[in-house]
Each structure stands twice: as C-alpha cells, then as structure tokens.
Amino acid sequence: MTVASAGKSSGPVRVVIVDDHAMFRSGVRAELASTGAGQVDILAEAADVDQAVAAIAEHQPDVVLLDVHLPGGGGVEVMRRSQGRVPDTRYLALSVSDAAEDVIGTIRGGARGYVTKTITGPELVSAIRRVADGDAVFSPRLAGFVLDAFAGSIEVAAVDEDLDRLTEREREVMRLIARGYAYKEVAKELFISIKTVETHMSSVLRKLQLSSRHELTRWANDRRLL
Amino acid sequence: MTSAPTLQPHEWRRASRDSESPIVGGVAGGLARHLGAPVLWLRAFFVLAAAFGGLGVFLYAALWIMLPSDSRFETSTPGGESAARGGRRPGRVRRLADAGPTIALAALAFGGIFVVEGMFGGGAVFWPIVIGLAGLALLWRQADEAQRERWFDSSERLDPVRMVFGSGGWASYARVAAGVILVGSAFAVVGLNGTSFGEARSAVVAGLVAMVGLALVIGPWVLRLASDLGAEREERIRTQERADVAAHLHDSVLQTLALIQKSSHDPTTVARLARAQERDLRSWLYAGESTDESSVGGALRAAAAEVEDTHGVSVDVVAVGDCDLDEGLRPIVQATREAVTNAAKHAGTGRVDVYAEVTPGAVDVFVRDRGAGFSLDDVPEDRYGVRRSILDRMERHGGTAEVRSTPGEGTEVRLHLPRPHPEENP
Numbered sequence: 345m346t347v348a349s350a351g352k353s354s355g356p357v358r359v360v361i362v363d364d365h366a367m368f369r370s371g372v373r374a375e376l377a378s379t380g381a382g383q384v385d386i387l388a389e390a391a392d393v394d395q396a397v398a399a400i401a402e403h404q405p406d407v408v409l410l411d412v413h414l415p416g417g418g419g420v421e422v423m424r425r426s427q428g429r430v431p432d433t434r435y436l437a438l439s440v441s442d443a444a445e446d447v448i449g450t451i452r453g454g455a456r457g458y459v460t461k462t463i464t465g466p467e468l469v470s471a472i473r474r475v476a477d478g479d480a481v482f483s484p485r486l487a488g489f490v491l492d493a494f495a496g497s498i499e500v501a502a503v504d505e506d507l508d509r510l511t512e513r514e515r516e517v518m519r520l521i522a523r524g525y526a527y528k529e530v531a532k533e534l535f536i537s538i539k540t541v542e543t544h545m546s547s548v549l550r551k552l553q554l555s556s557r558h559e560l561t562r563w564a565n566d567r568r569l570l
Numbered sequence: 571m572t573s574a575p576t577l578q579p580h581e582w583r584r585a586s587r588d589s590e591s592p593i594v595g596g597v598a599g600g601l602a603r604h605l606g607a608p609v610l611w612l613r614a615f616f617v618l619a620a621a622f623g624g625l626g627v628f629l630y631a632a633l634w635i636m637l638p639s640d641s642r643f644e645t646s647t648p649g650g651e652s653a654a655r656g657g658r659r660p661g662r663v664r665r666l667a668d669a670g671p672t673i674a675l676a677a678l679a680f681g682g683i684f685v686v687e688g689m690f691g692g693g694a695v696f697w698p699i700v701i702g703l704a705g706l707a708l709l710w711r712q713a714d715e716a717q718r719e720r721w722f723d724s725s726e727r728l729d730p731v732r733m734v735f736g737s738g739g740w741a742s743y744a745r746v747a748a749g750v751i752l753v754g755s756a757f758a759v760v761g762l763n764g765t766s767f768g769e770a771r772s773a774v775v776a777g778l779v780a781m782v783g784l785a786l787v788i789g790p791w792v793l794r795l796a797s798d799l800g801a802e803r804e805e806r807i808r809t810q811e812r813a814d815v816a817a818h819l820h821d822s823v824l825q826t827l828a829l830i831q832k833s834s835h836d837p838t839t840v841a842r843l844a845r846a847q848e849r850d851l852r853s854w855l856y857a858g859e860s861t862d863e864s865s866v867g868g869a870l871r872a873a874a875a876e877v878e879d880t881h882g883v884s885v886d887v888v889a890v891g892d893c894d895l896d897e898g899l900r901p902i903v904q905a906t907r908e909a910v911t912n913a914a915k916h917a918g919t920g921r922v923d924v925y926a927e928v929t930p931g932a933v934d935v936f937v938r939d940r941g942a943g944f945s946l947d948d949v950p951e952d953r954y955g956v957r958r959s960i961l962d963r964m965e966r967h968g969g970t971a972e973v974r975s976t977p978g979e980g981t982e983v984r985l986h987l988p989r990p991h992p993e994e995n996p
Contacts, residue, residue, distance in 0.1 A: 413653040441653075442852060462848075484923055488888035491927070495891060522888045523936045523982070524923025 356385040357476040360403060362396040362422060363389075363411040363438070368461065372409065372438075372468075379465035384472055391415075396422045400430050406476045410455065412439035412446050420453035427454055436475045438463075447489055451552050457481025479542045480549040487522035490552060491515070510548060517544045587637045594707065595634040627703065634710060701759065705752025708745050822850050842882040849875060866899055866933060867892040870926050873907040877922075881914035884921050891928035898990040901967040902933055908959040909937040909983040917941020917981065932988045940980040960985075 359376070363369050369389045376384045387403040390396035393416030400408060400422070408426075410419040423435055437455040439446060447458050456475045459468070460483065471481045482490070494510045510518065513534075520530045527545075531538045588599030598616060602609035619626030758774050826847040833839040862868045867889035874885040895903070906924065913922045917939035925936045956973060960983065964971035969987035 418653075440852065441855075484886060484888045484925065488890050488925070491890045519925075519927070522890065523925040524886070524938045524940075 356383055357407055357472050358385050358387050358403070358405045359407050359409060359472060360387050360396070360399050360405040361389045361409045362391075362399075362414065362419070363409070364391050364413075364415055365411075366391070368411075375465040376469065376472075380469040380472070383469055393417050393421050393425070397425045400426045400433055404430050405433055407472050408433055408435045409438050409472070410435050410450075412437055412441055412450050419450055419455070423454040434475050434478070436471060436481060442485060444489055447486055448493065448552070451486070451549065454553070456549065458486050459483050460485070478546075480545040482518070482521050482545060482548075484522045484524050487518045490548060491518050491522060493552075510551065514544050514548050514551075517541060518548060521545075585637055587634070595630070595710065597630055597633045597637065600637060601633070631706075701752050702756030705749045705754075705756060708749035708752065711745060823847065838882055842879065845882075845884055846875075846879055849878065863895060865892045866895050866903065866928055867926065869895050869900075869903045870906055870924060870935070873903060874910060874922075874924055877907065877910045877914050881911070882920075883914040885910055885914070885924060886922070887924045887926070889926045889928070893928050893933075893989070896990075898967070899933060899987065901963050902935055902969065902985050902987040905960045905963050905971065905985050906935050906937060908963075909985070912956065912960075912983075913937060913939040913941065913981060916944070919980075930989070932986060934987075935985040937983040937985075938980065939982075943975045943977045943980050945975065945977060 361369050361372055363372070369391075373386055373389070376386060387405050388399040390399045393414055396408070396410075396414070408422070410422060412419045414422065419435075419437060419439075426433065435455040437447075437450045437458040438461055439450075439458070440461050441447075442460065450458060456478075457471060457480055459471055459481060463471070463483075474481050490510075494515075516534060517530055520533055525533065527538055527541050531541045534541075583604070585604035586600050588596035588603065593599075593613075598612040599609050601607075602612050605612075616626040616630050619629060754774070757777055826843050830840050830843050833843070863872065867887075870889060871887050874887045877883070878885050893899075906926075910922055910924060919939055919941040921939065923936075923938045925938075927934045960973070961971045964985055964987065967987065969985065971986075972984045973981065974984070975981040
C-alpha cells in the first residue's frame with residue numbers, strides 16, 4: 345500500500361485495462377480515447393489474472409482499471425501478486441457487481457476506488473486521475489457500504505480503536521458522498537478545503553483496508569442473513 | 571418487473587457449528603448463537619463440565635459430530651456464486667492472526683495437563699487419552715476444513731483424496747499426519763504400559779493390521795457410496811441452476827428484448843427498457859436487495875424503480891440501515907416518491923441520487939439532482955407537488971421537510987421523520 349503520493353504528475357496517466365470481456369475492454373478503450381485524449385494513455389489490456397500480472401510487471405502503469413470478477417482468482421488476486429513487484433501502481437476497481445462482499449473485499453485487497461461499469465466517460469477519466477494522484481474514489485454506494493459497516497457502537501476493549509471507527513467529520517463526509525455530492529460540493533457544504541476532504545477520504549480508505557473490526561469481515565454475510 | 575410475494579414455508583431454526591471463527595470446532599459459538607446466550611458462558615460450561623470426569627469433553631465431541639457446519643447455509647447471490655464457482659472471485663483468505671485463539675487454547679490445555687499431572691501424579695492412562703484426544707481433534711478439524719471446501723468446490727465430484735485433504739496445502743497434510751501420529755502414539759503408550767517394548771510393538775502392529783483389514787473390507791463400499799453421492803449431487807445442482815437461469819431469462823430478458831425490437835424506432839423507450847432490464851438483472855445477479863414493500867429500503871427502491879420506468883431517468887438509491895415498513899413510515903416513502911418524480915420531471919439531467927439513513931430514532935431521506943434548480947419563492951402557491959405532497963405531508967405526520975435549491979446547480983430535498991418506536995432496533 346503506497347499512501348505517500350509520489351508527486352502529482354502532469355503528463356497523461358498510464359493505464360492498463362484488465363477485464364475478461366473483450367467487448368467491454370474495447371468500449372472503455374474507445375471511451376477513454378475520446379473523452380480522455382491527452383489525459384489517459386492506455387498501455388495494454390489483459391483478460392485474466394496471469395496476463396494482468398505480466399502486463400503490470402512489464403509496463404509498470406500508474407493506474408490499473410481492474411475488473412472484480414476475473415478468471416484465475418479475481419481482481420484481488422491480481423493486486424496480491426503485483427503489489428510486491430510493482431508497488432507504485434494503483435488500482436481502480438470497475439465492476440458490474442454491487443455485492444457488498446465484492447466491494448469491501450476489493451477495497452481491502454488494496455484498490456483505491458470502486459466504480460460500477462455504468463460510469464460515464466468524463467467521470468471515469470476524473471476517477472482515474474484522482475486514483476493516480478493517490479486519492480480515494482468513493483461512489484455513493486461505496487460510501488453507503490462504509491457507513492453501514494462502521495455503523496453502531498463497538499466494544500470499548502477493541503484492539504485498534506482508532507482504526508475501528510470513523511470520526512464524526514469522516515462520517516459527515518461519507519454521508520455527503522452517499523447523498524451524491526461531488527468533492528467540491530462536500531468542501532463547500534462543510535466549509536473545508538478540497539484538500540481536507542481528500543485527506544478524510546484517504547483516511548476512511550485506510551481504515552476500511554486495515555481495520556481488524558470483526559463486524560467488517562462478517563458484515564457482508566450478516567446483512568444477508570437478516 | 572416485480573414478482574408477487576410468495577408464501578415461504580416455515581423454516582425450523584436449526585443449531586449449527588460456527589465455522590467462521592471457531593476456537594476448536596465452533597460448537598460453543600454455534601450453540602451460543604442458537605440459544606442466544608453469551609458464548610463465554612457456554613465455553614465456561616464445557617470447560618467446567620470437562621472437570622467432572624470429562625463430561626464436557628464428551629458432550630463437546632458428541633455435538634461436534636452431530637451439529638452440521640454452518641458454512642453449508644451460506645448462500646451468495648447467483649452471480650456471485652457463479653463467479654466463485656468459475657474461479658473469478660478470490661477464495662477465503664487465512665491469516666496468521668486467525669491462529670491466535672488456537673495457540674492460546676493449546677497453551678491453556680498444556681497448562682491444564684501439567685496441573686492435573688501435578689495433582690494426581692503422572693497417570694498411566696491419562697497421557698494416552700490426552701494424546702489420543704488431541705489426535706482425534708486434529709483429524710476432525712481437518713474433516714471440517716475438507717467439508718467446508720467441498721461446498722465451494724467447482725469440480726463437483728467427490729474424490730476420496732479431496733474428502734480427506736480438501737484442496738491440499740501443508741496445513742491439511744500436517745493436520746492429518748499429526749492426528750494419525752498422535753492417535754498411533756496413544757495406542758503405543760497404552761501398549762507400552764508396564765510391558766516390554768516388543769510386546770507393545772506387537773500390540774500396535776496387531777491393531778494396525780486390524781484397521782487395514784477393516785479398511786479393505788469396507789473401503790470399496792464407502793468409495794462407491796461416495797461416488798454415487800457425488801454424481802447425484804452434481805446432477806441436482808446442475809438441474810437447479812439450469813431451471814433458475816432459464817426461468818429468469820425467459821421471464822425478464824426475453825420479454826425485454828421483444829419489447830426493444832418492437833420499439834426500435836424510439837430511442838427513449840429503448841434506453842428506458844435497457845435501464846429497467848439492467849436494474850433487474852443487476853439486482854438478481856449481485857445485489858440481493860429486496861424491492862418489496864416489507865422494509866423501508868425495499869419500498870424506496872421500489873418507488874425509485876417505478877419513477878425510472880415512468881420518466882426514463884436513472885435513480886440511484888443508497889440505503890444505510892433498514893427497518894420494517896409500518897404505517898407510520900409510509901409518508902416518508904410517499905414524499906420521497908414525489909420528490910424523485912419532481913426531480914425526474916424538472917431537473918432535466920436524467921439522474922437522481924437518493925440516500926436514505928435509518929437509525930433507531932429516525933428515518934432521513936435525501937433526494938438530490940444536479941439539474942436546473944429553482945427558487946422556492948417562485949413556486950406558486952397552487953403548485954401541489956412540492957407544497958402539499960412533500961412539505962405538508964411530512965409536517966402532518968410529525969416530520970420535517972426542507973427544499974434547498976440553487977438555480978443552475980440543482981435541488982436537494984431533505985426529509986426527516988422520527989420513528990414511532992425507537993426501542994425496536996432493527
């Protein structure tokens with residue numbers, strides 16, 4: 345996990361697309377070529393885990409657009425095998441699935457954002473740029489999952505208390521994101537700078553990835569059983 | 571495309587073992603969940619009962635054999651399960667930290683053994699029993715692992731090697747090997763007791779020969795039974811899957827495709843149909859979220875889907891927390907529907923975000939668009955949409971409604987309704 349940003353680059357973001365549907369890959373490529381011209385540079389495509397790991401090792405991209413369901417163990421497997429070798433690459437998960445365990449599992453696997461495949465071209469370009477700059481990308485749905493997962497009180501004797509709960513400010517930011525606010529609007533609403541919003545988002549992402557909170561790991565299954 | 575609610579047959583609550591975070595076999599955890607008692611009490615009970623002539627140990631062992639593992643009851647959504655079967659999803663991840671409780675328990679057990687030994691002296695029968703029990707526990711634990719993996723197995727054939735070792739890995743081999751060695755040495759210790767080494771060895775060899783003979787006699791039957799079971803299970807799963815998929819495709823996708831062909835001249839209708847079908851398939855495959863009127867979240871999703879279909883916009887609903895929908899909460903659902911309809915009609919952007927938060931004390935709903943926006947003062951008194959259906963309705967039922975709108979930037983409607991029974995926590 346690379347938290348410290350290696351400085352915001354000004355050139356186009358170098359991207360590898362990983363998805364097992366050839367039609368979707370070519371669609372994204374075409375969309376990024378038109379709306380993201382000059383901002384996004386597509387280096388390679390991959391259709392399964394092995395190809396993806398090889399492509400990432402070869403091209404060392406800034407951002408990998410990663411499908412969650414992928415032959416060979418899923419997107420999480422790609423991150424697991426690549427993170428040691430290419431630590432500076434960041435991952436943006438792109439999926440048709442809204443299932444809670446997929447979303448939370450992928451974020452905990454190391455992705456810095458999760459968007460669904462219905463995202464529009466300009467939104468995707470800005471999400472890629474944001475991930476490349478080291479920020480987190482939360483869709484309203486992901487923010488809702490986060491609020492759900494960190495809801496309620498927890499035992500006082502919890503091990504990593506600061507990791508296991510959101511601060512009031514982080515909760516407010518998540519609520520506004522879930523309500524469909526853009527970063528700029530969140531900043532305006534809470535009278536804070538965009539930079540501060542980004543800091544809060546990265547902090548929530550870190551908690552989501554590192555929290556040992558028992559509820560978080562069982563949460564996806566539990567809510568299904570209710 | 572909502573289906574009529576069907577009557578569910580009454581399901582008996584059955585106790586099961588907790589396979590998510592077991593310390594030994596998950597018996598105490600599973601029982602605690604079943605009885606609604608703190609798990610610590612049950613663990614204490616088993617430990618205390620173990621002091622009375624090993625009663626607790628026997629009870630625990632018996633329950634371990636009889637209670638089914640709960641992993642068989644875990645079901646995901648059809649899309650998720652299919653992806654898992656096809657290997658397009660990660661499997662269970664085991665961390666070293668998971669072993670923490672086990673190590674702690676083992677340390678405690680060793681301590682306990684030394685205490686007992688100190689009190690009664692090195693009993694001749696005591697040690698073989700301890701060693702034998704440890705071996706059995708390891709073997710049973712491995713049987714659990716193998717069983718759990720079978721439920722996630724994609725090959726769907728019962729293979730005797732896989733039945734014992736699961737998908738392999740040094741942990742399972744080590745468990746089986748250590749278990750067998752421990753049980754074997756228990757026999758050896760009994761045999762050794764007070765006799766010469768040669769006699770002990772012949773006793774152990776006699777035992778082994780008997781076991782091998784038994785395996786040779788019963789083995790073929792067991793194997794055949796296993797392969798029959800496997801074949802039957804495979805066939806059953808295939809049939810169910812085929813039936814599910816066929817029914818769903820026929821019901822919704824084919825009908826939508828037919829409609830799209832008929833209205834291919836009208837792009838708006840085609841987009842609307844495609845959006846409705848996408849929503850339907852997505853919720854069937856992945857979300858597992860209800861869209862019926864039984865809960866607040868479900869009712870809001872249903873209302874949003876209805877507006878999507880009528881006005882051809884896309885409405886994203888994010889719900890945090892949920893509770894049963896009773897008469898007292900219906901006004902906020904109706905007001906939400908009205909607000910979403912307004913946004914769909916007047917915003918002109920084709921996209922509305924709905925966020926609902928259900929807390930023990932209240933239900934809050936936010937409806938937001940990034941459309942034209944308006945100035946509230948310009949809304950004429952006789953415009954019923956906003957005044958009557960949203961503001962007045964919420965106030966009549968003890969809630970509040972607030973409309974914030976900036977021309978050019980969009981509109982947000984905030985609805986707040988206190989819940990009548992705050993003690994009924996979902």
